[in-house]
Amino acid sequence: MMAGLGQHSRTRIRTHLRTNPRSRDRTGPRSGPDRATLGVIGLVCAVAGFFILSIVLGPVSVLLGWLSMGRRWSGASQALPALVAVVLGVIDTVLAIIRMTTTAVGAPF
Numbered sequence: 001m002m003a004g005l006g007q008h009s010r011t012r013i014r015t016h017l018r019t020n021p022r023s024r025d026r027t028g029p030r031s032g033p034d035r036a037t038l039g040v041i042g043l044v045c046a047v048a049g050f051f052i053l054s055i056v057l058g059p060v061s062v063l064l065g066w067l068s069m070g071r072r073w074s075g076a077s078q079a080l081p082a083l084v085a086v087v088l089g090v091i092d093t094v095l096a097i098i099r100m101t102t103t104a105v106g107a108p109f
Contacts, residue, residue, distance in 0.1 A: 035079065039068035042085030049092035055100070058092030061085045 033041070042064030049057030065085030069078075 035068045035070065035082070038064045039079050039082035039085060042068060042089065043081045046085050046088030046092055049089065049096075054092045055096040058089045058094075058096055061089030061092065063089075065089060 042061040045057045045064060046061035049061060062085070065082040068082035068085070
């Protein structure tokens, strides 16, 4: 009788998981900023990077934009601020590297 009861309880758990699709969604509690917020923060960092600390804010905006797109490049069509953050962050970073190399050589830029 005990073996039958145990078998029944395992079957009940399995069928409960199959009938409740919400149990497969998130595995843990969700914390931290959502993707839209990361995209906007990345956009702000990219715009600020044109004026101050572009060598720091450029890569930060690329990282935040990429995280906002869900860590894949195919998500760019859904999140326009994230894509703009990535593009402006790359431009910030490239301009900062050009400024540093021309300053090291001694040529004015």
